[in-house]
Amino acid sequence: MSLVHINILMAFTMSLTGLLMYRSHLMSALLCLEGMVLSLFILATLTILNSHFTLANMMPIILLVFAACEAAIGLALLIMISNTYGTDYVQNLNLLQC
């Protein structure tokens, strides 16, 4: 696996760690989710361009479309939370504790 691929995989891992370990704002989780999908986009584009797999040239764009839809849902849920509590702090999401 070449250095470029390792670089992009590091970017994905950083975003994943950021998603799993955010401190107070829900927004940072959504941003890290976008970061993960962006690094996947770059990785997919590199792999497909490198192997001249022309038939799969559309795949990163389709990936981006679905990632954008997901981001829209995430933001809609963030707004619902913000309607109830005023902020997007995650310590507010404690109604359903075991």
Place this chain on the structure above:
Amino acid sequence: MNPFISIMLLSTLVLSTMIVTISSHWLFAWIGLEMNMMAIIPIMMKKPTPRATEASTKYFLTQATASALLMLAIIINLMYSSQWTIMKLFNPTASILMTMALAIKLGLAPFHFWVPEVTQGIPLTTGLILLTWQKLAPISILYQISPSINLHLMITMSFLSILIGGWGGLNQTQLRKIMAYSSIAHMGWMTTILLYNPSLTMLNLLIYIIMTFTMFTLLAQNSTTTTLLLSQTWNTMPIMTTFTMLTLLSMGGLPPLTGFMPKWMIIQELTKNESLLLPTLMAITALLNLYFYMRLAYSTALTLFPSTNNMKMKWQFYPTKQMTLLPTAIVLSTMLLPLTPMFFILL
């Protein structure tokens, strides 16, 4: 909800699972899973209470993470095999990542923390969809990649699920959380046998879906969500106590009832493959599940729960709620054991 929107969401939900099960291209399967998540979140937010919002947010975050991990596994598989067909994976890293991503989607331990909380925050019928229909798509992908899954990872996750499903449900009085922990334990049983005989995973999934559908439909009749409300069923609909007890015992895996069939088959397959300690521990840990089912059956059907005298004299009305398929489901979830050879041949 507006009937047009409701039809659109339900049809997208059905279509997305069908897309995942029939596709042979990895991108198409991933698109199906995304559509699945996008369709069920508005269904969960039918009544936008704070609990439903919180449940939807937790569901969204876990499923979106799992989707991104799944896509990473797909792209690593692409790097090492340069093809998009859904078959066994060609790289151990991709295999481990994909197994973990699908485990997050299913709610296997150690990624089970979202299941009780999300099931608790949504209405009963939506909880039914969450615990039965949403399991079909990830398990169909696991079935197709089963030759390349790492054995140690899978057995660890499934045994941990059985343990956590058993112990976690012991301290609950909310019925939706009990059903969630029961789902975690059953997922554990299903994924144990995936690497030895995937047809038994499908059998277990089918029987589990029938039993969970029966249980949720029984609960939705009276809109009972706690043990306390369930224990007053003798007053409103006495026949439901018998059905509830039989279904609960079937879910616990007791012999003359249907729920025994998948457990028996799984233990038999595991012993055929010379692993003896694992099925012993699994069978013993299934007793934990049976304990909290028995506790519910006891307080529902076998004793009169302490209540005020007013509550003992309810006027029994004819039920107005539609009991979709309830008699069929009850018969299927309690009397299918003699038909075991049929299932062996079918699958």
